[in-house]
Amino acid sequence: MSKNNAGIVTVDWKPDKSETLPLPNQIVKYIIDKISKGDWLVGDRLPCQRELAKILGVNRSTLVIAIAELVAMGIIESNFGKGTKIVNTTWSLFMSSAPPNWKSYINSGIHNPNVPTIQVINRLEYKKGIIRLSTGELSPNLIPHDMMEEALISVAKRANSLNYLEPLGLINLRQALSNYLSRYGIHVPPSCILIVSGSLQALHLISIGMLKPNSTIFTERISYLRSLRIFQSVKMNLQDVPMDKSGIIPAKIDTRHLSSGDSLLYTIPTFHNPTGIVMPERRRIELLEWCKINQVPIIEDDAYRDLWFDHVPPLPLKSYDQHGVVLYLGTISKSLAPGFRLGWLVGPEAVIEHLGDIKMQIDYGANSLSQWALTEWLESGMYDKHLEILRPKLIERRDITLQILERHFKNIATWSTPKGGFYIWLKLNTKINTAKLFNLAAESNILINPGSIYDVVENNCIRISYSYAEIDELIVGLQRLADLIKNITYKDYREICS
């Protein structure tokens, strides 16, 4: 990473004490080199001098000489209290020309950067020793590596398993999915199925392929979609819809934002991310009817369906859809292997063909290896076998997590028992700003997804996941998190409250 979230560059270099060039000169050379290559940009800051000296393995006095030189060259500005900042790339002084103005390019793109908290989460996940209390994927221990080996050997032997594939994806996989989907009352031919590189990509395809600027995307007030900028980047507006314990309330959709031909509704009706809510059948039919009458297509994200615990959840909206209103998204990223990066989009042929054409333009199709391997998983029955093994393991994790919560969070939060999926939506009793709690937790090597990334209205929730961290990590991590919340004294409380 060239910078952390605070715009401070990362230094992963030390001067060579055996070289003849003096240490300060080596440091000056290194910093000029980073800037001249465009790695570091004007406006980026260096770590504070004490920290930088430590990283470089030099005395503070050595560093001071180097900094003074760079300040004299007009390259950095050292400002007590504000740190050391790169201010100018006046290359004409010592170089024949300047690098391209990368900052301007980076700021010009139509696609917005991620929400800052998400950027930090994406990085911290790979920090050594961190306990990931919110990660939305299976622990490596829950992924069946023995069966995977079997599938991959069979794939490697296929003569054509490593070439490009047809625009909608491997026909064998689409046929296997067509069979699989019919279990859930979705009866479609392979021509109505597009293989995508994870269902997130389906949202990207829809956002660039089917909507004009200022279109409205209706979604649950608390929504996974809020943590993305996939629609906002192409100038769509997210419009919150109130929820109750049955999920989104169609009668409360604000019809002022409705205009024919450019609205969509996005929902996760089954094991909703992050709240875990399951929409009952009655509400599903009501929602579908509302969307049909108002001609608003639905994106139904069904990523968690196979992860039910005691009862099979109601059938997908798509199974009731007689009029091609629903674009249905499925994936094995949650139930089998996120690293396959595979999902599927089911919809009217005309839409599937159009989005398949755009997919060919942006990445020339999903990877063949995973497509063949998933076909093998589905056709052989291994996928079902895996689910049967997985479910009791997830239930065990859920139950232990609920016990830990009961022990440490009884007086500070409330929650419901998830009926499937990965998440517990923890509502804190006090109005703590969870974005700030996120930072405190990260300092204690605990990674949480603060509710603020899913809900812009209320801000006292945390998404807890029992799928990724191991049991001992859940025990340690949740206790530490509870302590953090409890230890917030009145003074701290005032400080971190919004």
Place this chain on the structure above:
Amino acid sequence: MSKNNAGIVTVDWKPDKSETLPLPNQIVKYIIDKISKGDWLVGDRLPCQRELAKILGVNRSTLVIAIAELVAMGIIESNFGKGTKIVNTTWSLFMSSAPPNWKSYINSGIHNPNVPTIQVINRLEYKKGIIRLSTGELSPNLIPHDMMEEALISVAKRANSLNYLEPLGLINLRQALSNYLSRYGIHVPPSCILIVSGSLQALHLISIGMLKPNSTIFTERISYLRSLRIFQSVKMNLQDVPMDKSGIIPAKIDTRHLSSGDSLLYTIPTFHNPTGIVMPERRRIELLEWCKINQVPIIEDDAYRDLWFDHVPPLPLKSYDQHGVVLYLGTISKSLAPGFRLGWLVGPEAVIEHLGDIKMQIDYGANSLSQWALTEWLESGMYDKHLEILRPKLIERRDITLQILERHFKNIATWSTPKGGFYIWLKLNTKINTAKLFNLAAESNILINPGSIYDVVENNCIRISYSYAEIDELIVGLQRLADLIKNITYKDYREICS
């Protein structure tokens, strides 16, 4: 596919003669169903009646009854000479509501559909019996499946090979690539490398992440980029640059289209697609110098580098780049396995980090399976071993193809001997419209890439590839293609000439 290129829907259904519902009624029901689900849209046409009757397996008279009924319902319009068209979805007549206006959604997206010829190529590639004379990938026979099995078994055993990965891609792979790139004089740390899902995706990321509307992309007059709409879809302008036998001519770049901070130059300096040109070192340095002085970043697409035949080609532009001017693209799609869908983008850290963040938003990273497998290929030395085996096989294919051309094309075209890569750029002596020749060839089960998709100025070239079709297919296919060209009589000639 719901429609072919002429907007004619595909019918893959037959009425059930054992059912009690009469055949015409079954046909009416089927067609209404396709339209009401949004599979077929207003404006789409049905196959001509003779053909449709054949597909449905019914008498012409049965079909006529069904069509008459649909016309009476106001759903289709039968117009002699113009065929049968879907004209209206007046659902109020027989349904409670209409499907969403999918046509409007499809036409609203900011991303353009593919060039029509490319759409047809993408589909015809999977037609049974077609000879693919232009396909830019290795034949399945040239992909080392034995070594692949070895790599995949080793990957399957890894505990963490199937989870999500860090934003820039697997660190082990980036480290292996950092070592690999240093062979070519590119010395960068893993933090300057972004793993992408094929290098095409790198172009998509740059187009949505770094450019504002009306930016200019300079490129070779004859360019692979012309066959894409990746930049045009986000309102960039492609600007042709004249070429000679050394490639793009920097002195001829039209500086009127140059404005600081929003221009880029795209080039394939090594085994250029489609012409096969190798830019000599002198021209490389000249081009880099021009871009440095004018502060125009270069996208160097180096997909074919490892596929040299007799001599190692000049070092990449990136290896001479001291000022972070070059964004370098590499991939194993051409040299090893396109189905891995893996490439890499090398550039200044600040750029890599920004594009990595956008990649996380649009597909949450490239697939882990391929990333681990490619690491294995690179670290084990298997990749180099494979290249040593591959090169003589490609040379053999090239030589045989040149012999076939010598035999059949001597009097109708000219070409050069490729020094690496996949392609022979065939220049026909007569000014045949190759887009039309493409259609004639397709009817004879021969798939060619007409020059018109790469060059909008001149139009008498064909890209021939010796990497995909087998030798016997090349023999049959090229002879058939030569015959097609020769058999164009004066009358046909006038007809198909532009």
